[in-house]
Every structure is written in C-alpha cells, then in structure tokens.
Amino acid sequence: MTDTLAEHAAPDLKVGTPLVEMEGVGKSYGAIRALEGIDLRVNAGEVACVLGDNGAGKSTLIKIISGLHPHTEGTVKVDGKPVHFSSPRESLDHGIATVYQDLAVVGLMEVWRNFFLGSEIRKGKYPMAPLDIAAMREIADTELQKMGIVVKDINQPIGTLSGGQRQCVAIARAVYFGARVLILDEPTAALGVKQSGVVLKYTAAARDAGLGVVFITHNPHHAYLVGDHFIILKLGRRVLDKKRSEVSLEELTTEMAGGQELAELSHELKR
Amino acid sequence: MSSSVATKPAAPPPAAPPPGRAQRSLFSRVLGRPEVGALAAAIVIFAFFYAVAPPFRTLPALATVLYASSTIGIVAVGVALLMIGGEFDLSAGVAVTTSALAAGMITFQFSLNMWVGVVVSLLIALTIGFVNGWLVMRTGIPSFLITLSTFFILQGVNLGVTKLVTGTVATPNTSALDGFASAKAVFASDIPLGFMTVKVTVLWWLLFVAVGTWLLLRTRTGNWVTASGGNQASARAVGVPVPKVKIGLFMGVAFLAWFLGMHLLFNFSTVQAGLGIGNEFIYIIASVVGGALLTGGYGSAVGSALGAFIFGMTTQGIVYAGWDPNWFRTFLGVMLLLAVMVNLYIKNYAAQRR
Numbered sequence: 001m002t003d004t005l006a007e008h009a010a011p012d013l014k015v016g017t018p019l020v021e022m023e024g025v026g027k028s029y030g031a032i033r034a035l036e037g038i039d040l041r042v043n044a045g046e047v048a049c050v051l052g053d054n055g056a057g058k059s060t061l062i063k064i065i066s067g068l069h070p071h072t073e074g075t076v077k078v079d080g081k082p083v084h085f086s087s088p089r090e091s092l093d094h095g096i097a098t099v100y101q102d103l104a105v106v107g108l109m110e111v112w113r114n115f116f117l118g119s120e121i122r123k124g125k126y127p128m129a130p131l132d133i134a135a136m137r138e139i140a141d142t143e144l145q146k147m148g149i150v151v152k153d154i155n156q157p158i159g160t161l162s163g164g165q166r167q168c169v170a171i172a173r174a175v176y177f178g179a180r181v182l183i184l185d186e187p188t189a190a191l192g193v194k195q196s197g198v199v200l201k202y203t204a205a206a207r208d209a210g211l212g213v214v215f216i217t218h219n220p221h222h223a224y225l226v227g228d229h230f231i232i233l234k235l236g237r238r239v240l241d242k243k244r245s246e247v248s249l250e251e252l253t254t255e256m257a258g259g260q261e262l263a264e265l266s267h268e269l270k271r
Numbered sequence: 272m273s274s275s276v277a278t279k280p281a282a283p284p285p286a287a288p289p290p291g292r293a294q295r296s297l298f299s300r301v302l303g304r305p306e307v308g309a310l311a312a313a314i315v316i317f318a319f320f321y322a323v324a325p326p327f328r329t330l331p332a333l334a335t336v337l338y339a340s341s342t343i344g345i346v347a348v349g350v351a352l353l354m355i356g357g358e359f360d361l362s363a364g365v366a367v368t369t370s371a372l373a374a375g376m377i378t379f380q381f382s383l384n385m386w387v388g389v390v391v392s393l394l395i396a397l398t399i400g401f402v403n404g405w406l407v408m409r410t411g412i413p414s415f416l417i418t419l420s421t422f423f424i425l426q427g428v429n430l431g432v433t434k435l436v437t438g439t440v441a442t443p444n445t446s447a448l449d450g451f452a453s454a455k456a457v458f459a460s461d462i463p464l465g466f467m468t469v470k471v472t473v474l475w476w477l478l479f480v481a482v483g484t485w486l487l488l489r490t491r492t493g494n495w496v497t498a499s500g501g502n503q504a505s506a507r508a509v510g511v512p513v514p515k516v517k518i519g520l521f522m523g524v525a526f527l528a529w530f531l532g533m534h535l536l537f538n539f540s541t542v543q544a545g546l547g548i549g550n551e552f553i554y555i556i557a558s559v560v561g562g563a564l565l566t567g568g569y570g571s572a573v574g575s576a577l578g579a580f581i582f583g584m585t586t587q588g589i590v591y592a593g594w595d596p597n598w599f600r601t602f603l604g605v606m607l608l609l610a611v612m613v614n615l616y617i618k619n620y621a622a623q624r625r
Contacts, residue, residue: 066508089510098508106501108569109494117498118509120491130489 013210015045019079019181020065020096020212026073027060034060035236036073041229042181042212047203049215049223051256052233058216061233062185065214066098067091092118094181097174101186105166107159111151112140114158115173147172164195171202175211182206183214188222200225220252232256305562306574308613312560312606313577313584320588327591330467337469340583341476343550343557344576345531348476348483349524350551351558351575355487356520357500357567358407358414362399362421363528364550369425370396370532371542372433375442385450393529399425400525404518426548433544446540458530459538472534476576479527483572496520501568556603557582560610581606 019042026036035057042048052058063069064076067085075082078094085091088098105114116136122129141154149168151161158166167187174182184203188196203226207213217223223230230247232240232255240247240255254262301307320327327336346363353360370392378388403421407414433440445451460471487493498506499513507513536542559565560581561574585603589596 068508088508089512092510100505100508106498106505106568108501109497113494113497117494117506118511120494122491128486128490128492131491131494133489 013044013180015043015210017044018042019044020214021077021080022065022074023077024074025061025064025071025076027064027069028072033236035064035233038074038231038233038238039241040214040231042214043228044180044212045207045210046228047207047213047215047226048229048231049217049227050231050233051217051220051223051252053218053256055235056233057236058218058233059185060236062098062183062214062216065091065096065181065183067096095179096181096183097177097179098183098185099167099170099174099187101189105158105170108157110155111144111158111161111169112137112154115140115143115169115176119177143172143176144169162195163191164198167191167199168202171199171206175206175209179211181212181214183216185216186218187215188217188219196222218256220249220256224249224252305569305571305614306577307562308610309561309574309577309581312610313581316581316584316588320584320592324588324592327588332587332591334467334469334473336580336583336587337473338583339586340576340580341470341472342531342534343553343582344476344579345472345479345534346524346527346550347554347557347561347575347579348479348572349520349527350554351561351563351570351572352483352487352496353520353524354555354558354563354565355500355567355570356496356517357503358404358517358520359418359555360403360521360524361415361418361551362403362425363524363554364547364552365422365425365429366396366399366525366528366547367532367535367550368429368542368544368547369399370529371536371546372429372442372532372544374533375445375536375542376433376436378448379443379445380436382448385445385448385454389454389533392532393526396525396529396532397522400522401518403525404514404521407521408514408517422551429544440544442536442542442544444540445536451537451540454533455537458533458536472531475530476579480572480576483575487572492516492519497568499567553582553603556607556610559614560606562610562614564614565611578610 020040021042022038022040025038025040027034038057038061040048040050040061050058050061060069064071064085067088067090070084070086076085077083078096083090083094085094091098106117109117112133113136116139121132121136121139123132124130137154144151144154147168149165149172151165151169158169161169171182171184171187184199187199187203191199200222203213203215207226207228213226215223215226228244230240230242230244230252231238232252240252258265326332346367350360350363373395374385374388374392377383377391378385399421403414403418406412406417410417430440433442437443456471458471461468462471462474485493487496495506495511495513495516498509498511499516503513532542535546557578558570558575560578561571561576563570563574582603585606586596586599589599589602
C-alpha cells in the first residue's frame with residue numbers, strides 16, 4: 001500500500017521542505033472576520049493537524065488553501081512563491097488536492113468516473129473527443145486494488161461503497177494525480193472506529209510517501225495518531241501551535257474540550 | 272516520526288486483493304439504467320393502444336405518433352441533460368415561440384432572405400439561454416425561479432412585440448419569401464422511407480438523442496454534466512468548470528427550442544404569439560418519465576426520448592381509440608406520479624450498499 005503511494009508521489013519531494021507557508025492569513029466575509037492571524041507551514045512528509053470546534057474557522061482555512069475563497073489578509077506561499085488562488089483549478093495546478101468530508105465524491109456516478117472526474121483521459125484533444133473508458137476503468141481498477149481498496153465492481157455507483165472506502169478512493173485519486181499537498185477535511189468525522197482506522201492508515205501512508213498533509217479534525221485522538229504539528233483554532237484565532245514533541249495528547253484533549261473555559265465551568269458547576 | 276504512537280506505514284492489506292472484480296448481475300445492471308422504467312411503460316402503453324385502437328396499428332398512424340413525439344422529444348433531450356446537470360428551464364416552451372416569431376417577423380419586415388431570420392433568431396435563442404444560465408450561476412437563485420421569470424418575460428414579449436409589429440397576434444405568412452423552400456426542406460419536410468413517410472423532425476429528433484447520449488456517456492463534457500448535477504461542490508473542488516457547464520446546458524436547451532421554433536414556422540408558414548405555454552412542463556415530464564431525477568445527477572437522453580414517445584402515443588392513441596381527449600392531462604399526471612415513484616425506488620436501489 002505504501003509502495004504504490006510512494007510510486008505515484010512526486011519524486012522531488014524531500015521530507016521537511018516547506019510546501020505551503022501561510023503568514024498572518026485572514027479572511028473577512030463582509031464585516032465578519034472568520035479567520036485572522038493564521039501562520040501555518042505544511043512540510044513535505046509531515047502531517048499538520050488543524051483542530052477546532054464548530055465555527056472555529058477550519059473550513060475557512062481549507063477554503064483558502066484549496067482555492068474556493070481567496071484570503072483577504074496576509075500571504076500564502078507555495079514553494080516559496082506568493083499565490084492568491086481564485087479557483088480550485090489553480091490550487092490543483094499547484095499540486096494541492098482537497099478531500100472533503102461529505103463532498104469527496106459524486107454518489108450516483110460510477111467508481112471509475114469519480115476516480116477520473118476533472119482529469120479524464122480522452123482519445124483526442126478536440127471538443128467532444130471520446131473518453132478512453134477502457135483505459136480509465138483499467139487504471140482505476142488496478143490502482144484501487146494495488147492500494148488495497150476492495151470494491152466489488154468498478155462500474156458500481158460510488159454511493160454503494162462505505163464511507164471509509166469513499167474517502168480512500170478520494171485520497172487515492174488525489175495521490176494518483178500527483179498531489180504534493182493533501183488537505184483532508186474531517187476525514188474521520190462520519191466514520192466508525194474501524195473505518196477511521198483505514199483512513200488514518202492512508203493518511204500515514206501519504207505522509208510516508210513524502211506528501212505534505214493538512215489534517216483537519218475535531219478529534220484530538222485521531223490527530224495525535226498521525227500528526228507532526230498541531231494547531232488549535234478558536235473563533236478564527238490560533239490558541240495553540242505546537243510540535244508533536246512539545247505537546248501531549250492530554251494537553252490537546254483538554255485544549256480542544258475548552259481548556260480554561262472548561263476549568264471555569266467545572267468550578268462553577270462544582271457540587 | 273519519533274513517537275511510538277505512529278501507525279505502522281507498511282501494513283500490508285490483510286488478504287491478497289481479488290484477481291478480478293465480480294460483475295454485478297445482469298438484472299442489477301439493467302435496473303441501474305435510468306431509462307428502464309420508461310422502456311417498460313412505453314412497451315405497456317404501446318401494447319395497450321395496439322389492442323384497443325385498431326387505427327393505431329397502421330404505419331401512417333405510427334408516423335403521426337412519431338411526429339407528435341418528435342415535437343416534444345427534440346426539446347426534451349436538452350431539458351433532460353439540463354436536469355441531469357441539476358437545473359430547470361421553465362422558459363423552454365415559450366422560447367420556442369420566441370424563436371419562431373423572431374425569425375418570421377424579422378425576415379418579413381425587412382424583406383430578407385429566410386435564412387437571415389433563421390440565423391438571427393438562433394442568436395436570440397442562444398442569448399436567452401446564456402442569460403438564464405448566467406443569472407442562475409451568478410446569483411445562486413434556483414433556476415426554477417430565474418426561468419419562471421424568463422417564462423413570463425418572454426410570454427409578454429411574444430404577445431407585445433408581435434402586436435406592435437404586425438397589429439395582430441400572429442406573424443404574417445412567410446411562405447412567399449426567399450429561402451423559405453430550402454429552409455422548409457431542412458426543418459419541416461416529409462421524408463419518404465419507402466414503407467412509410469415521416470416528418471424530417473423525427474430524424475432530427477433521433478439524431479439529437481444520439482448526440483445527447485454520446486455527449487452524456489462518452490465525453491468529458493457529459494461526465495462534467497452528471498457531476499455538476501450530482502454534487503456541484505464536489506465537482507467544483509476537483510476542477511470541473513461548473514458555471515461553464517451549466518450555462519452551456521441552458522444554451523443547449525435554447526438551441527433545441529430554436530430548432531423546434533424553426534420547424535413550427537416552416538411547417539405552418541405563420542406562428543401564433545400565444546403558442547408554447549405549458550409545453551415546458553411536458554418537456555420536464557418526458558425527462559422525468561425517462562428517468563431524470565429532479566435533484567440532478569441522474570438520467571438519460573434515451574429516457575427523454577422514451578418519455579416523449581409515451582407522450583406521442585398517448586395523445587394520438589386516445590384519439591384513435593375514440594375517447595374523450597379531455598382525459599389526456601389526467602393520464603399525463605398519473606404517468607408523472609408513477610415515474611417519480613419508480614425513479615425514487617431505482618435511486619434508492621442504486622445507492623444501496625452492496
């Protein structure tokens with residue numbers, strides 16, 4: 001599984017090279033500041049975990065990196081060059097692929113169509129050129145099998161797969177198409193324990209293949225299993241930013257659960 | 272990674288991957304096709320009228336049925352693709368009339384060659400489609416509301432402008448104009464097939480269905496259409512240019528509406544300004560009966576043709592059987608209800624985990 005991921009990952013990735021750097025990044029929607037003063041570095045071969053409660057600004061952060069909404073403050077650099085994405089296509093062209101929790105795939109489309117969506121193989125360059133369906137089926141089939149994702153039939157609608165499998169297909173697709181930075185939006189949120197395990201193993205495999213991974217979650221346990229760097233957001237601001245060596249799972253859990261506020265609450269509710 | 276908590280990266284999959292994938296059963300694959308419900312219904316309805324209405328059994332009757340089907344089916348192909356793309360067009364019915372009126376009046380008023388009117392009205396139709404699509408994508412207002420507005424706007428324009436230009440509510444007779452004969456040959460001639468004579472629209476209809484099917488299943492554009500309707504955000508995230516796709520679909524519907532408008536103009540030489548109101552729903556019914564989901568992402572061009580064929584058989588079949596044609600709409604409503612229920616069942620079946 002790792003071998004095939006490594007095979008496809010871009011060969012020039014060196015562990016520790018910064019791929020995406022954000023400095024003082026912020027985003028306002030009209031008068032509302034959804035995010036401010038965010039510094040984030042995504043290095044090759046490392047997992048940066050972004051944790052936060054609902055409304056903490058995680059989604060906004062993803063939208064900036066993946067090109068859905070451009071940022072309004074600060075600078076975003078990819079490979080040391082400042083960028084300002086205005087569409088997901090631009091972000092993809094820089095090797096940044098996003099796998100969304102609930103929007104990873106189009107449920108009623110076949111597995112192979114989903115695998116190649118947006119990067120279809122065609123038999124010519126002219127408009128209306130036919131798709132090379134046989135090749136796409138073949139490639140999707142072998143890639144998924146190599147990565148240990150067992151689907152009954154490559155032609156079945158992807159909605160018939162389990163949630164974990166769908167996430168894995170989406171990750172496998174991103175890696176196959178040369179992603180260097182992988183953004184995983186709450187990949188384990190809707191999954192059971194076993195399914196989460198499958199996705200976490202994939203995350204680790206992508207990291208070991210040299211990709212930079214941004215892992216967004218509200219589950220500190222899952223984050224601590226794969227993370228190298230942890231950032232906790234609260235109401236659009238950073239409240240914790242530590243390397244793995246500087247932080248314990250306990251600290252993360254407490255901070256996520258509310259930290260100081262929780263202590264006050266516990267004092268208040270003391271019986 | 273220094274910590275012992277890290278997952279083992281090289282864990283091999285527990286069992287060797289299966290050498291080949293199991294094919295789903297034929298039954299399950301056939302049921303997975305969107306048009307299967309419409310095909311069954313078309314066969315049943317055909318058999319029914321064949322049994323109860325003796326005049327229905329003749330070839331000329333079949334030609335009439337096919338002609339009636341084609342006048343719905345041509346636009347329904349575009350509407351089906353648009354619905355698969357996740358949008359509605361309620362202005363398609365009146366846009367047909369707008370195109371026909373524009374071509375007729377422009378040519379007559381300026382004494383031009385008929386083909387000039389044909390081209391100008393094409394541009395007008397494509398503009399209507401573009402504006403529909405652009406407004407939907409730009410404002411994010413549901414296409415139902417945008418095209419409902421277009422529907423009323425065009426309805427008023429059709430009557431108002433016609434009255435203003437001609438003083439009546441119909442275009443003048445254009446059959447004496449230059450180029451009428453050649454345009455009629457393209458849009459409204461009779462084609463002898465040896466054993467029967469059909470209107471040329473039937474052939475055009477089959478061509479459009481073939482092109483629509485090819486587009487949907489065999490091209491990148493088709494993939495993008497299905498994805499835009501099935502999960503717009505997801506499609507956008509993997510780089511599908513959703514706005515372009517959807518605007519293109521609206522323009523496709525407009526193109527087909529224009530085509531039907533040209534047929535009406537050259538078939539009858541004159542066009543009533545109030546024509547076409549209500550037809551938008553029949554296009555939608557044909558698409559839905561043919562398996563298109565109202566929520567988008569699923570459907571077929573062939574299905575829309577079957578839906579249109581059911582429509583054609585019923586309109587003519589009721590007449591051939593000698594029944595009161597007033598019941599026709601009731602029948603249409605029942606068909607729609609049944610189709611929606613069958614589609615719901617099929618969608619659930621397709622989305623089931625197996």
